[in-house]
Amino acid sequence: MQGFIININKARDEDLIVTVLCEERLQTLYRFYGSRHSTINIGYLIDFEVQQNLKTTISQLKNVLHLAQSWNFVSEKFYIWQEFIKLFYPHLKDVEHIDKFYFELLKKASEKWQKQNAKRVAVESYLEILIHEGRLHNTANCFLCDRKIEDRVALARAYLPAHIDCIYDSGYKMESIEKFFKTKNSFHLDNADIERLYRTLCEGV
Ligand SMILES: [Zn+2]
Structure with a gap:
């Protein structure tokens, strides 16, 4: 799925709550901190996956790829x-x-x-x-x-x-x-x- 990151809030530790504007909806997703992860920024167009988490109401933002323009x-x-x-x-x-x-x-x-x-x-x-x-x-x-x-x-x-x-x-x-x-x-x-x-x-x- 693709979308533009339009908002980022800090959650506990260094986790983030990220809102992505996709074609047909806004997705608000949880991103666990990880040093292996690439950094993300408001404004990036990203390709990503959503992983449902049965224990929480918020799904996870996974496999993020920044579709960068020069x-x-x-x-x-x-x-x-x-x-x-x-x-x-x-x-x-x-x-x-x-x-x-x-x-x-x-x-x-x-x-x-x-x-x-x-x-x-x-x-x-x-x-x-x-x-x-x-x-x-x-x-x-x-x-x-x-x-x-x-x-x-x-x-x-x-x-x-x-x-x-x-x-x-x-x-x-x-x-x-x-x-x-x-x-x-x-x-x-x-x-x-x-x-x-x-x-x-x-x-x-
Ligand atoms: Zn007037």
């Missing part, structure tokens, strides 16, 4: 990946059946991560999540005061549109955000805009 060893890129992928845990941890969409989205993003600006890939992927979950608001009205937004739009957490004065943010050109939301492509946004959109994303999926 950028996994580029610390700056990998750090952004970890920051991004960690957001999926609070978002999905209570969902029983996971839509294939999330695994496929991460797979697609991880393939782009090497060549493209990582934060740009994250921001574009997040937009796809909002659209998929039906949570993307159009930019016509401010989510706080409900009045029409004119030339500049600010984006709050979950890219909720607002007046720049309502959330005390310098905002973006309305047409740039409209184009981004419509095309799902951030090509016309500069790196400074991407940086700010990424910071908003990090407030929570």
